[in-house]
Amino acid sequence: MALTQSDIDVEIKDLQDAYDKAVAGGAPVRHHPSRDYPPYRSSLLRHPKQPLVAVDGGDPETVELSGPVFGVTDITEHDSDLTIQHRGEPLGERMTVSGRLLDRDGRPVRGQLIEIWQANAAGRYAHLREQHPAPLDPNFTGVGRTLTDDQGRYRFTTIKPGPYPWGNHTNAWRPAHIHFSVFGTAFTQRLITQMYFPSDPLFRYDPILQSVTDRAARDRLIATYQHDLSRPEFSMGYEWDIVLDGPSATWIEEGR
Amino acid sequence: MTERLLPTPSQTIGPFYGHALPFPDGGQVASQGHPEAITLHGYVFDGAGEVIPDALLDFWQAAPDGSLEGAPGSLRRDPSTGGFLGRNGLDFTGFGRVATDADGRYALHTLPPGNAGLPYISVCVFARGLVHHLFTRAYLADGADPLLDSLPADRRATLIAAEGANRTYRFDIRLQGEGETVFLEFQ
Numbered sequence: 001m002a003l004t005q006s007d008i009d010v011e012i013k014d015l016q017d018a019y020d021k022a023v024a025g026g027a028p029v030r031h032h033p034s035r036d037y038p039p040y041r042s043s044l045l046r047h048p049k050q051p052l053v054a055v056d057g058g059d060p061e062t063v064e065l066s067g068p069v070f071g072v073t074d075i076t077e078h079d080s081d082l083t084i085q086h087r088g089e090p091l092g093e094r095m096t097v098s099g100r101l102l103d104r105d106g107r108p109v110r111g112q113l114i115e116i117w118q119a120n121a122a123g124r125y126a127h128l129r130e131q132h133p134a135p136l137d138p139n140f141t142g143v144g145r146t147l148t149d150d151q152g153r154y155r156f157t158t159i160k161p162g163p164y165p166w167g168n169h170t171n172a173w174r175p176a177h178i179h180f181s182v183f184g185t186a187f188t189q190r191l192i193t194q195m196y197f198p199s200d201p202l203f204r205y206d207p208i209l210q211s212v213t214d215r216a217a218r219d220r221l222i223a224t225y226q227h228d229l230s231r232p233e234f235s236m237g238y239e240w241d242i243v244l245d246g247p248s249a250t251w252i253e254e255g256r
Numbered sequence: 257m258t259e260r261l262l263p264t265p266s267q268t269i270g271p272f273y274g275h276a277l278p279f280p281d282g283g284q285v286a287s288q289g290h291p292e293a294i295t296l297h298g299y300v301f302d303g304a305g306e307v308i309p310d311a312l313l314d315f316w317q318a319a320p321d322g323s324l325e326g327a328p329g330s331l332r333r334d335p336s337t338g339g340f341l342g343r344n345g346l347d348f349t350g351f352g353r354v355a356t357d358a359d360g361r362y363a364l365h366t367l368p369p370g371n372a373g374l375p376y377i378s379v380c381v382f383a384r385g386l387v388h389h390l391f392t393r394a395y396l397a398d399g400a401d402p403l404l405d406s407l408p409a410d411r412r413a414t415l416i417a418a419e420g421a422n423r424t425y426r427f428d429i430r431l432q433g434e435g436e437t438v439f440l441e442f443q
Contacts, residue, residue, distance in 0.1 A: 033387040042385030045303035052441040068351035071328025117276030125272040194267040245263035
């Protein structure tokens with residue numbers, strides 16, 4: 001029998017309670033989701049059961065302490081404006097999404113590639129395997145790229161994505177979100193994540209967001225409406241900073 | 257001492273990245289016909305032994321001369337059309353990206369890494385169902401190595417690609433279960 005939302009809600013609550021209790025008892029705060037998160041059914045057969053093996057990041061010859069570099073030829077000017085990639089205007093609420101890419105010491109991570117992808121305003125991806133019966137928008141593909149500037153800042157112009165059903169369980173709906181793929185100066189800083197919008201009523205029902213069991217960490221996935229970023233008679237502004245994890249040995253003081 | 261910021265949590269790549277992240281020739285790091293080119297290939301499996309047709313693999317490695325500098329140009333775009341222009345075929349960028357195909361298979365065409373110690377290619381695995389990516393290494397030779405030497409024999413074997421004919425190396429990735437690949441965390 002297909003699981004209902006209330007079945008999933010119980011699992012989410014149990015794991016949340018267990019995490020809260022562990023932290024209250026002195027366990028470390030967990031900034032990233034546990035790969036083993038049963039309410040997200042697709043994770044069941046896709047998480048390793050053996051513990052990860054630690055690699056000494058202090059060894060300068062460790063390949064992963066360096067990382068891919070990207071330059072201006074890797075992007076085009078209109079890659080960061082998802083509303084001008086087709087002949088007509090896409091439908092939906094136009095947004096400016098901007099923020100800074102930082103390392104854990106608060107230093108800007110410069111010249112790094114940020115890629116985004118998302119559903120359209122009706123909650124449909126321009127992806128053939130997607131079956132959600134919402135209209136495709138011929139003027140919106142939902143893919144963008146940019147490089148961070150000297151302050152580590154990125155900026156995209158896009159359309160607010162809609163929520164959509166995703167079949168994890170009966171009546172499963174994803175909150176509106178934008179996927180982000182990010183590089184740092186070290187391969188170990190590689191991050192793929194999702195940005196959410198403030199006050200979405202679907203947050204509590206979504207096992208993917210709730211897989212981040214630390215409340216403060218979860219809140220860091222939610223953008224802030226920023227009126228100063230709104231462009232008059234044009235777009236709403238959202239601000240979202242991204243902080244890359246990774247061993248402290250990755251940073252080069254004179255680096256990019 | 258500056259204040260330590262807290263990291264942005266990881267989230268799954270989901271199933272619908274296919275129109276966004278893979279790019280043509282993402283696995284063609286070596287220029288076509290390069291006499292030194294090697295092929296790293298294999299399958300990605302889940303805990304039931306089924307292939308995973310919707311995984312994405314990023315690769316990063318040293319250049320043949322050992323350099324870790326890399327070069328821009330992996331994802332070169334055409335400024336007039338916005339389309340993909342392709343690598344220039346001359347600079348070795350060190351970076352590759354391949355989505356597994358319907359059979360759960362990937363192939364990376366590259367040059368032998370010249371890093372100090374045993375040669376290896378660093379792999380980052382993303383997939384639907386995986387809320388936090390996984391790092392592993394495909395070693396192209398066996399021998400003394402601090403990481404490999406720290407592992408029991410059966411686990412060590414999961415990190416060593418099997419050399420085949422025509423400069424090919426088979427490296428399967430098992431996310432769970434029997435023969436589970438060793439995944440790494442960097443401290």
